[in-house]
Amino acid sequence: MAEQLERQRERAPARFGGLEYAPAPEATDHVTIRSDHGLLIGGRWVEPASGRRFKTINPATEEVLAEVAEAGEEDVDAAVRAARAAAKVWGRMPGAERAKYLYRVARILQERAREFAVLETMNGGKPIKESRDVDLPLAAAHFFYHAGWADKLDYAFPGRRPAPLGVAAQVIPWNFPLLMAAWKLAPALAAGNTVVLKPAETTPLTALRLGEVLLEAGLPDGVVNILSGAGATGAALVGHDGVDKVAFTGSTEVGKAIQRTLAGSGRKLTLELGGKAANIVFEDAPLDQAVEGIVNGIYFNQGHVCCAGSRLLVQESIAEPLVDKLKRRMATLRVGDPLDKNTDVGAINSRAQLDKITELVASGEADGAEAWQAPCELPSRGFWFRPTVFTSVAQSYRIAQEEIFGPVLSVLTFRTPDEAVEKANNTPYGLSAGVWTDKGSRILELANRLQAGVVWANTFNRFDPTAPFGGYKESGFGREGGRHGLAAYLDLS
Ligand code: NAP
Numbered sequence: 001m002a003e004q005l006e007r008q009r010e011r012a013p014a015r016f017g018g019l020e021y022a023p024a025p026e027a028t029d030h031v032t033i034r035s036d037h038g039l040l041i042g043g044r045w046v047e048p049a050s051g052r053r054f055k056t057i058n059p060a061t062e063e064v065l066a067e068v069a070e071a072g073e074e075d076v077d078a079a080v081r082a083a084r085a086a087a088k089v090w091g092r093m094p095g096a097e098r099a100k101y102l103y104r105v106a107r108i109l110q111e112r113a114r115e116f117a118v119l120e121t122m123n124g125g126k127p128i129k130e131s132r133d134v135d136l137p138l139a140a141a142h143f144f145y146h147a148g149w150a151d152k153l154d155y156a157f158p159g160r161r162p163a164p165l166g167v168a169a170q171v172i173p174w175n176f177p178l179l180m181a182a183w184k185l186a187p188a189l190a191a192g193n194t195v196v197l198k199p200a201e202t203t204p205l206t207a208l209r210l211g212e213v214l215l216e217a218g219l220p221d222g223v224v225n226i227l228s229g230a231g232a233t234g235a236a237l238v239g240h241d242g243v244d245k246v247a248f249t250g251s252t253e254v255g256k257a258i259q260r261t262l263a264g265s266g267r268k269l270t271l272e273l274g275g276k277a278a279n280i281v282f283e284d285a286p287l288d289q290a291v292e293g294i295v296n297g298i299y300f301n302q303g304h305v306c307c308a309g310s311r312l313l314v315q316e317s318i319a320e321p322l323v324d325k326l327k328r329r330m331a332t333l334r335v336g337d338p339l340d341k342n343t344d345v346g347a348i349n350s351r352a353q354l355d356k357i358t359e360l361v362a363s364g365e366a367d368g369a370e371a372w373q374a375p376c377e378l379p380s381r382g383f384w385f386r387p388t389v390f391t392s393v394a395q396s397y398r399i400a401q402e403e404i405f406g407p408v409l410s411v412l413t414f415r416t417p418d419e420a421v422e423k424a425n426n427t428p429y430g431l432s433a434g435v436w437t438d439k440g441s442r443i444l445e446l447a448n449r450l451q452a453g454v455v456w457a458n459t460f461n462r463f464d465p466t467a468p469f470g471g472y473k474e475s476g477f478g479r480e481g482g483r484h485g486l487a488a489y490l491d492l493s
């Protein structure tokens, strides 16, 4: 018997040696990365007027992947002028014609999905299984969905005469670089606007490659212009007076600055900002399912998710068993090489973000909360943070108030549904929330009382292009996705 077991162990080490999986790295040889990138202005790749460039790295290895151009004010001006000129062509084109380009973009993204997924993971640090199974399919879905609307705007808004706004300035963050570009571009283009897009400083590569896809799809020159750069490029773009609409996704702090810049200008603005979502688990919830939802809620994409379920509100009667189950589950999370298909938690996006997470976690410990971290080996190079859960958390602690944007969960308890609602809403943010319960009536009641743009019931972090997404309070205003998202790019007077 012992001999037989030994033989089985040799044949299937993974099953008998705990949860150690053999490495399963995704190949990268099908992804060629140019050593230097230009700016996409007026349908051509051009050098930045300033001649300035910056390096972009792989956060899992700290290796330099490429140099990209840093757009300055002159480039912003050229891009806005190109978009303005293109608006005459694009805005007047029949919707059914615009739709053809969007369908083409969606199909090319599907054809090149593997290349894009690998590049997204290399430049941003997220696990390949997420870029492959979430970011890429959703990015394509956004183009498909909005292609369908392009020739039906009159039906989407009956009794109105929908007209494009003109030139849209779009500034996006680093946590879903390609997906955020798709969320922004697809509705703007379907509605007949032209665009100047600025990707985040740390993750420009998939947005620039999307620029290649747009050219491959034959999009008329200047309809989409892509300017890599840092915060100053974004500020120059949103402050340019040739822009008719600004769409921003990022931090509340920068969102407020943009709102001040635009105040009184008459230009339209939508803001998708930070969050501190409550994931609320009632005692009648299916606990094992809830644990999966909690893990997905906060450890998905290393917690670099604006709608992450970063506050777990658990009913007191089940707090102990639930937290025990959660820790057991966290101990099985595989942290490490994002290109490995078995990896659950990848690299932190940048050193600056790692510093921010480290500082907030230290504040939680200093305040008196109890931290528990999943036992795992971290690679020696790159930026990493162990999946962490805090118990004994008071509502006033910074870890319960501020957005950490990392794999860190704060657990709070409640006794009654009223107390759960009160605690959930006790935050300046209002982007998302989760409710876990067996009772449908309770879900409906809470969905009405929670100040959150999205409320998930018995699930978390589900996205679909048909569903409007956006915030309350300091999480911003305006919606992306669905008919609401389309309206944000149209003059409906
Ligand atoms: P961020 O600093 O606000 O950056 C967002 C984008 O704005 C980046 O492209 C950034 O460029 C640019 N930017 C920086 N300063 C600017 C300025 N003064 N004017 C115009 N643009 C400027 O945010 P982040 O730290 O990259 O991203 C994390 C934050 O985004 C979190 O707070 C998160 O909650 C939020 N977020 C929200 C959503 C949502 O849908 N609500 C989605 C994702 C992320 P650089 O990259 O060079 O800084």
Ligand code: MG
Binding pocket: 231
């Ligand atoms: Mg920033």
